[in-house]
Amino acid sequence: MSSSLQPRPTNPIAQRKQAVRKHARAAVTWTGGGVASGVVLGLLAGSWTLLVLCVVVGVAMGGVNWAKVRRIVNHRDQA
Numbered sequence: 001m002s003s004s005l006q007p008r009p010t011n012p013i014a015q016r017k018q019a020v021r022k023h024a025r026a027a028v029t030w031t032g033g034g035v036a037s038g039v040v041l042g043l044l045a046g047s048w049t050l051l052v053l054c055v056v057v058g059v060a061m062g063g064v065n066w067a068k069v070r071r072i073v074n075h076r077d078q079a
Contacts (some may be wrong), residue, residue, distance in 0.1 A: 012077070020072050027065035034058010 009015050034054050042051025 016072050016075065020069050023065045023068045023072070027062045027069065030065060031058050031062030034061065 009018060034057055038051045038054030038058065041054055042048060
């Protein structure tokens with residue numbers, strides 16, 4: 001069950017818009033969080049390995065979510 005008070009849209013276009021918003025937010029969150037945590041952990045621990053690992057994971061997960069956004073945006077309805 002969703003925590004939102006709004007009902008789920010039954011219109012397929014509205015569903016796709018909602019999915020794009022969700023995945024776009026996730027892409028920004030993963031990428032920004034990965035870069036920021038990599039920098040912070042890298043500086044605090046003095047480890048380049050942690051910096052690179054966090055940045056790579058963050059950018060990769062951001063890329064996965066961005067690919068989902070592109071797939072939704074490029075979707076063509078069956079006519």
